[in-house]
Amino acid sequence: MSGDAPMRNYAATLPAPDFPDPAFTTPVPLSDATVAIVTSAALHRPDDDRFHQSETDYRVLPREARDLVLGHWSPNFDRAGFTADINVVIPLDRLEEMAADGTIGAVSDIHLSFAGNQEDDGLATIIHDSGPRAAAELKAAGVEVVLLTPV
Secondary structure, three states: OOOOHHHHHHHHOOOOOOOOOOOOOOOOOHHHOEEEEEEOEOEEOOOOOOOOOOOOOEEEEEOOOOOOEEOOOOOOOOOHHHHHOHHHOOOHHHHHHHHHOOOOOEEOOEEEEEEOOOOHHHHHHHHHHHHHHHHHHHHHOOOOEEEEEOO
């Protein structure tokens, strides 16, 4: 096998979570919606605490932040795209363009970053603790649509 085939084969064996009775709402039209990004790239500001391995909390990233540090520690993660253009991981500039041309209503003043490579116990903590806190924080900020950038 070559390339990413071993990782894809391994990922195909992992069980997917089952969410009985998932919550669902009909969002406002995209052209009226405030949009935020939630990434799993462990991004943080230079003065923020770095993500440590197996951390389940998140960092709040201000809308204007472009001095972000990639804290993802997986040896399988290629940082070249992020180094060339941060929008590869967190497309803040593309959202600004979409807001300017009316595709979306507004860009949220905050965005969130988690550390994506989690063990089962970390994932459970995110599902039951930091995930709901993050959702409440976004909702309080007026966010109606979230763009997920899994890394």
